[in-house]
Amino acid sequence: MDKLLDGLILVRESYIKKKKIDAAIKRKFLSCIYDFYDSNYRHLPWRSTNNPYHILVSEVMLQQTQVNRVIDKYLLFIKKFPTIEALAHSSLHDVLGVWQGLGYNRRAKYLWQASQIIVSQYNGNVPDNEAELQKLPGLGKATAASVCIFAFGRPALYIETNVRTVYIYSFFANHQNVSDAMIRPLLEVTIDTTNPKKFYNALMDCGTCIKQHYNFSRHSAHYTVQKPYKTSLRKVRGDIVRYIVSYGATHKEILAQRLGYSPDKIQKALEALCRENLVCEDNGMYTIAKR
DNA sequence: CTCCAGGTTG
DNA sequence: CAACCTGGAG
CATH class of the missing domain: 1.10.10.10 (Winged helix-like DNA-binding domain superfamily/Winged helix DNA-binding domain)
Known part of the structure; x- marks a missing residue:
């Protein structure tokens, strides 16, 4: 893990010197995150499925809650509602019953409604492109991209907290108020289009690791203080x-x-x-x- | 007890 | 931009 942090500092220094990401920096960046990933891979239940509905459930849960609190709820949820039809035909009462403990009840309702739309309008198949996914209730830009990536292996641009952490640590460590608009071009040139799932899984795990040592959330333009x-x-x-x-x-x-x-x-x-x-x-x- | 993590909606 | 939820950390 020090190897990850030190390796990315070398990436940062090269980037400051060259002021752009060339092939060598991209290679170094990818080898850093993949080296870390190969020896620190987190075995999470949604990482070993290709079922788009199960991926959708996990991504909606993960958009609001940290991994360790999602695992049990995810397993319970797909046990109780194994198929998208099962979810679509359940009562909101039952869905909320399983959801308790996760927070943000309205998102459980959005997911439930999304399942009904997918069953009635998409023949039960989760859409495989961002535009259609984003029309579903409770899915915004981020979750639409993540479903494209993890359910369908597409190289979408996905920016959420762990991705921000890795990019801020690697390329904007001395900046304040880093916006997603600043991160996006770097993500575009560093994304590993040969294996988007592995690429983003690696970013997730690296982001989690970096956060254990540094908190960059205040560097992000997205940081806000909650009301009491x-x-x-x-x-x-x-x-x-x-x-x-x-x-x-x-x-x-x-x-x-x-x-x-x-x-x-x-x-x-x-x-x-x-x-x-x-x-x-x-x-x-x-x-x-x-x- | 207070602070904090998280993305979407209206 | 404020509101939404819960529970772990400090």
């Missing part, structure tokens, strides 16, 4: 969904009482959840939405 937890509605919303998922339809006064929030907070959270169609009201009782 207590002044937001996040926790209340999550608690409500978790309660309804385990106990079924519930009256709002019961929610306030059981969860220990003021009726006002419960009311506000319920309004937001209903507005997003995650929860709905059925004469005084709140349940998980049906669609």
